[in-house]
Amino acid sequence: MHTRAQRQQPRHEETTHFGFKTVPTEAKESLVRDVFSSVASKYDVMNDAMSLGVHRLWKDHFIRSMAPAPGARLLDVAGGTGDIAQRFLAYQDETSGDAQGSVHMVDINPDMLREGEQRFAGSRWQQQARIGYTVGNAEKLDFVEDNSYDLYSIAFGIRNCTHPDRVVKEAFRVLKPGGRFMCLEFSRVTNPLLAAAYDLHSFYVIPRLGELIAGDRASYEYLVESIRRFPPQDGFAQIIRDAGFATIGKGYENLTFGTVAIHSGYKF
């Protein structure tokens, strides 16, 4: 039997972070969805403005590091407007001749995915049925069979997920034995001087650009804050190993002084 005082106590609620805010865990997914719905139409132009175009080089390097085999099938999760899918298919065309690979994009946000679909509408890749789209949550890919993909990618997506460890476990489930998980994500700049300059850019320049270009300061404040909440390089490499992946060496490569890192793991 509960006493009156016990009954009046608020129910314990699980919380998580949304940028620097603490929110109920169950609310995060829809808050993140709102952010990306708000930025979807300006997403590509903002990426160029915030990174001075450097995000293109990071993504190019990501696909070169992936070096997909001829005919490989990629699941690109949090695929957004299709930057990774586009580079993957272009790489396949350049290197694989007739052995066509394919990519399936998954994203929780239909507005982002629609931007991607529009980008590829009428392209030869769409005509060849080498690209597909599904709205879905990286944490629960129940529409994807076990052991079904050669490659899994997630670029600038996992830090927005409520449970990154569940995302990596799902990646392990859907990859074939021998398959490879690859993640491109903002990480930690270790040099203190560079880190200070980067903080200045992140907390002053990026929200201002968001306000000027996308008319949305709050979403870009969230994006910057979410980077600080994501585990640093070694911590994330451990999450990947805990999910069952084997890593080579420390399991990641830093780009631009650790502004971003490429993490990689193999399912054996």
Ligand SMILES: C[S@@+](CC[C@H](N)C(=O)[O-])C[C@H]1O[C@@H](n2cnc3c(N)ncnc32)[C@H](O)[C@@H]1O
């Ligand atoms: C910063 S964008 C990155 C898009 C693209 N991969 C790129 O590199 O340009 C992050 C994407 O992650 C998606 N996302 C966030 N949480 C997700 C989740 N739980 N499952 C699937 N996608 C998610 C967002 O909707 C958004 O499209």
